[in-house]
Amino acid sequence: MVFGRISHNRTADAVVEQIELLILQGILRPGDRLPGERDLAAQVDVSRPILREALKTLEERGLTASRQGEGTFVADVIGTVFSAPVVGLIRRYPKAVEDYFEFRRGVEAWSSELAAERATDADREILSRIVAAMEEAHRGPDTEAEAALDLEFHTAIGEAAHNLVLLHTLRSCYRLLADGVFYSRSRLYGRPEARDAIMAQHRAIHAAIMAGDPRRARAAAEAHIDYVAAATRAADTREDRAHAASLRLELLTSRRQRRPALTRLAASGE
Known part of the structure; x- marks a missing residue:
């Protein structure tokens, strides 16, 4: 009860x-x-x-x-940590994404370290059940389910850390992540190699917490956030290049369509 x-x-x-x-x-x-x-x-x-x-x-x-x-x-007591104006600023300025990863690297590492030290049998059972569900989702095509379990996994680590301020800070941060404020998780889970890498990183964090190894848990969490940050930057670069190339192609097509018309005008003397 x-x-x-x-x-x-x-x-x-x-x-x-x-x-x-x-x-x-x-x-x-x-x-x-x-x-x-x-x-x-x-x-x-x-x-x-x-x-x-x-x-x-x-x-x-x-x-x-x-x-x-x-x-x-x-009541929704989480969203008040980040006010609406601050969320608007984050959406408009990509620099905030880098700061987000820097912040999350520190708190995720600390959270995982504390979880390895403080997790109870019930905490470990919760984490193991989530990881089992992640493994099942990972074997199938439903990337959205796996991405949702990703947040559930990190939230459960925050709970296992047994620090109330840390827990609610993480939940507020994850709320923005779930809403796509910092970056789109679908871009990562949509790429098979990134999906496999993230699953392996989650396994490593889970194993360290289950073993009660704070140092290994911290290192695994830091490696995970470093990877996600790098993969997000790479995705941004790919999208920027694709957008630039698309614009060049559009202009090239437009110029070629205009040239025959200009040639006909010159020949007619108009």
Whole structure:
């Protein structure tokens, strides 16, 4: 059970504290639906009036949101780390992508290192299940499923690091990545050689965490981000070259189409 019985001090504050901690620890995620009022009151062992008071406090704090006829859900508390104006700047200036990789290299390495030191049996089981799903997706043609599991894998490492600030920072960063703000993951997963390389790198990170080897986990994470950054730059270069060549071809075709017309005009003396 996610929610535990409150054995002492059955007050609204105690209920609020339990749910806040579940959100802070990343156990309850944005969009998760809380149990119905009757069920939740029974699970935490408080009266329904006390529970209503607690839910009202959580909503006033912006941690939950009620939807008429649907229930109470954990609010989107992640996106506030990067404001809309900052996201707009990132989209308009490619330099931010380089800074993103520099930032992610540091936090991913630290996150993997902490996960190797702190992961519990449950954390390792979660990571192993995700990697097994990635292996299955990798054997098939569904690159979108594999890319989605990529983010799930890195999120699970952040959870296994057991650092609350790091966890929510990573989740905010991954939200922008999932939305394609920093770069398009489909460009990488659409290339078989890159897809194979990324899968091998994920295996290496997973193996180091499972072995409880912080140094190897850090090195594997750094190598992974270095590869993704280099592959993204290479993809950008290929696209720039393709665009330039396409424009040259278009102009060449246009010039050749115009030359016969100019020749006819000259011959007619017009």
